[in-house]
Amino acid sequence: MVREADFVKKNRSSLSHKISFAVKNPGKVPRYARRLARDTWLKWRTGDDHLAYYAAVMKSDTARNPEAAVGSQTHGRWVALGKMQFTYLKKHGLVPSQTMLEIGCGNLRAGRLFIEYLDTGNxxxxxxxxxxxxxxxxxxxxxxxxxxxxxxxxxxxxxxxxFPDAAFDVIHAHSVYSHCPINVIEECFVHVGRILKPSGHFDFTFDRTEGEEHQVLNEDFYYRTETLVALAEKHGLKAEFMQDWEELKHNQSKIRITHPA
Structure with a gap:
């Protein structure tokens, strides 16, 4: 059974949460307002193409600070989150001879560790x-x-x-599909099985809710676990909630996708 963590309890899109947040954090309100204005402008400019919209968000964020653009407000946090991802996959059997694809590699927060560890070209x-x-x-x-x-x-x-068929032993996406509407995630599920080796696995993190699914600023999307599991199964994939990742107390949850036995 999936245990509910503290970070999944709030609907950040609800009016009550926004009011409560503003009252408790008045100094953050101007920053939120600036981000809302920027994201509204970028959404208008890019239309319905969410990936084009989020590429524009990343362009803006990267110009200020590439490490903050991938979700790390300090260099120490950047180093720590990269190490967390690397250590987790190594614990789950990643070896140097395997081939790996990182979706949303960013500025190689974890990628630098994977590159150093894996055999050349992998x-x-x-x-x-x-x-x-x-x-x-x-x-x-x-x-x-x-x-x-x-x-x-x-x-x-x-x-x-x-990429060719069955190209990768491990596919990894950290804090990527937490920023995507369901149609973008489904496009991934339609195609990811083709490039994943029969014995391989695809891990991705997501923002989890046990209540109403919602989004904030078209940047953060919250899903119920069963929604994503059912979507994977619709496209012939097996999905497993990774409880041991939850125990690391990262603020996102993780699902592992594999081919059915």
């Missing part, structure tokens, strides 16, 4: 943001890992058309 990273990929290449140079020949590619959808 890491591929994709992202919808040209700007954050420039930051990723700076990370490669800073940590001296260009010789491991990672592949970093700009994409505009979730079809993975650049």
């Amino acid at each position: 890491y591929s990273g994709i992202d919808i943001s040209r700007d954050i990929l420039k930051a990723a290449r700076r990370t490669l140079a800073e940590y001296g890992i260009e010789a491991k020949r990672p592949s970093l590619s700009l994409v505009s959808d979730n079809r993975f058309s650049a």
Whole structure:
């Protein structure tokens, strides 16, 4: 049974939550208002293409601070979250000979560790943001890992058309689909099974709610676990809620996708 964690109890889109937050955090209200204005403008400019909209969000955020753009407000937090992701997958059997795709690789917060650990040429990273990929290449140079020949590619959808069938042992997406509406997640599920090896697994984090599914600022999307499990099964995939990730007390939950036995 999935246990409810403290971070899944609030509907952040509700008026009562917004009022309560404003009363408790008056100093954050101006920042929220500026973000609301910016996101409204970007949404109007990009229309119904959510990935184009979020690429514009990333462009704006990366210009200020690439580490904050991927969700780390301090460098120490950037290092810690990267290590958390790496340690978790290594604990779950990641070995250097395996091939790995990181969806939404960002500026290689975890990717730098995967690249260093995996055999040369075994890491591929994709992202919808040209700007954050420039930051990723700076990370490669800073940590001296260009010789491991990672592949970093700009994409505009979730079809993975650049990759052959059964290309990857491990596919990983951290804090990617937590920013996506359900149609974008479904596009991933339609295509990800093709590039995943029969024995491989695809891990992704999501913002979990046990109440009404909702979104905030078109940036953060909250789903019930059963919604995502059913969607994966609709497309012939097996989905498992990862309780041991929950115990790490990260503020997102994790689901593992595999091929049915």
